[in-house]
Amino acid sequence: MSAAVREPQGPGEGVSAQGPDGAAEPHVARNYAPLEVTIARGEGAWVTDVEGKRYLDLLAAYSAVNFGHRHPALVAALEEQLGRVALTSRAFRSDRLEPFAAALAELCGKDLVLPMNTGAEAVETGIKVARAWGYRVKGVRPDAARIVVAHGNFHGRTTTIVGFSDDESARDDFGPFTPGFDAVPYGDAEAIAAAITDDTVAVLIEPIQGEGGVIIPPDGYLRRIREICTERNVLFVADEIQSGLGRVGETFACDREGVVPDLYLLGKALGGGILPVSAVVGNEDVLGVIRPGEHGSTFGGNPLAAAVGLRAVEMLASGEFQERAKALGEHLRAGLEAFLGHGVTAVRVAGLWAGVDIDPDRGTGREIAERLLDRGVLVKDTHGQTIRIAPPIVVRATELDWALEQLRLVLDR
Numbered sequence: 001m002s003a004a005v006r007e008p009q010g011p012g013e014g015v016s017a018q019g020p021d022g023a024a025e026p027h028v029a030r031n032y033a034p035l036e037v038t039i040a041r042g043e044g045a046w047v048t049d050v051e052g053k054r055y056l057d058l059l060a061a062y063s064a065v066n067f068g069h070r071h072p073a074l075v076a077a078l079e080e081q082l083g084r085v086a087l088t089s090r091a092f093r094s095d096r097l098e099p100f101a102a103a104l105a106e107l108c109g110k111d112l113v114l115p116m117n118t119g120a121e122a123v124e125t126g127i128k129v130a131r132a133w134g135y136r137v138k139g140v141r142p143d144a145a146r147i148v149v150a151h152g153n154f155h156g157r158t159t160t161i162v163g164f165s166d167d168e169s170a171r172d173d174f175g176p177f178t179p180g181f182d183a184v185p186y187g188d189a190e191a192i193a194a195a196i197t198d199d200t201v202a203v204l205i206e207p208i209q210g211e212g213g214v215i216i217p218p219d220g221y222l223r224r225i226r227e228i229c230t231e232r233n234v235l236f237v238a239d240e241i242q243s244g245l246g247r248v249g250e251t252f253a254c255d256r257e258g259v260v261p262d263l264y265l266l267g268k269a270l271g272g273g274i275l276p277v278s279a280v281v282g283n284e285d286v287l288g289v290i291r292p293g294e295h296g297s298t299f300g301g302n303p304l305a306a307a308v309g310l311r312a313v314e315m316l317a318s319g320e321f322q323e324r325a326k327a328l329g330e331h332l333r334a335g336l337e338a339f340l341g342h343g344v345t346a347v348r349v350a351g352l353w354a355g356v357d358i359d360p361d362r363g364t365g366r367e368i369a370e371r372l373l374d375r376g377v378l379v380k381d382t383h384g385q386t387i388r389i390a391p392p393i394v395v396r397a398t399e400l401d402w403a404l405e406q407l408r409l410v411l412d413r
């Protein structure tokens, strides 16, 4: 145990206790394979490891850190609330939940907010709401409700959700799975129309597939889904957990096509990069179907979460983060497109969010991420050859330029 608190002795030392098999975290279950860095501090777009080396964070905890690490306004909201009350449960009202819900509903242009904690819980909640709406409002036969989803989706890690994933490592050995989902190719709205039956209650889609590698659907896809759902009396449920709250240069990725879904599923940045805060947001005619006792969470909507979530929503309400993501995103796009044919085979950019496909000649996505790590840049690979870039929106253009120069150096190596 003493190895964990020993002073760093030299390169590679001081990371943490080494287990018998050489693992840096011998007591942590191995459901992740993190890059070789142990972060001790973070501020804005930067983090510092246990040896004092600084890294520019181009992952931002998968968009949970859109506002940067420890944004002073969010930390102030947290500390102020910590001095009052942290947790009440929903058995009683707290004076923080309604202000948070009112602000978030207004940001979304909706009536009601159902607060939860993690993204996966927001998705599960959306599924339950859609099914209840199907039986109680649409009149679907008991236990027959179906939901259309897309191939390549990522909606979280619960057993129901991984059951309609097509990522084998997410599914294998975790069955049996919840029935009631029909998967169609992503980006093909007519495939959705063809999959809808009288029993279909919802279309659940990521407006941009983040884990899939920042896959941007063809223009008009979301508009067409909106039309189909309206025509066929099916709910349009948009998982904006990663794409929403400023990342794409708009409040929501659905705004890129001027589309309003029936339910927004939100998470990640809703907690300001400080706490897990998620929510389902919709109108009375849909979200109003849930009655007392039918759904809940001990921590969902707790006063700390509501205080931080309210501040995050207030920061988005000004539009400044969306504007900044849009402007920096154009800068990032120009920088990345210059790599096309020079170690990069494809670039997909939406706001300050990019999927970059690495030419296999230059290494795998993981190898590029490891080389960038050595040069002080944190990114995450996905699906073998892709690296995903999602910096905190507080990043500066000059910092992006520096990171792009590091990418050039690791690609040219």
Ligand SMILES: *Cc1c(COP(=O)(O)O)cnc(C)c1O
Pocket (backbone or CB within 6 Å): 062, 118, 119, 120, 121, 123, 154, 155, 156, 157, 206, 210, 211, 239, 240, 241, 242, 243, 267, 268
């Ligand atoms: C991250 C993510 C989730 C799951 O959120 P967790 O907080 O990890 O449970 C769901 N949907 C999308 C699109 C995500 O990116």
